Amino acid sequence: DKNRALPPYFGILLPSNNVDSRKACPDGQVFSECSGSCPFTCEDLWPNTQCLAGPCNAGCSCPPGQVLHGGLCVSHAEC
Numbered sequence: 001d002k003n004r005a006l007p008p009y010f011g012i013l014l015p016s017n018n019v020d021s022r023k024a025c026p027d028g029q030v031f032s033e034c035s036g037s038c039p040f041t042c043e044d045l046w047p048n049t050q051c052l053a054g055p056c057n058a059g060c061s062c063p064p065g066q067v068l069h070g071g072l073c074v075s076h077a078e079c
Contacts (some may be wrong), residue, residue, distance in 0.1 A: 025060035028073040035059040042069045042079035 025031050034056040044067065062073035069079060 026071075028062070028066075029060040030063050031058070031060055033058050035061040040067045042067055042074070045076060045079055 035058065037055055037057060039061060062068055066073040066075055067079065068074075
């Protein structure tokens with residue numbers, strides 16, 4: 001179906017046929033064709049915590065070197 005949407009990612013539905021999906025990402029996040037289903041957060045930097053990898057989905061996530069904290073992408077040093 002040409003108008004089908006991908007599953008929600010961070011609460012955002014990204015249409016699969018829209019080449020401008022990258023613009024749908026919240027400020028500071030980047031679009032990837034293969035984002036994990038478990039967003040990395042500041043809590044994942046603590047000992048004995050683990051974000052288990054899930055299926056690969058298109059969606060928004062923080063850029064490399066940043067994690068999600070309070071809905072924003074921050075550097076590890078800001079956690």
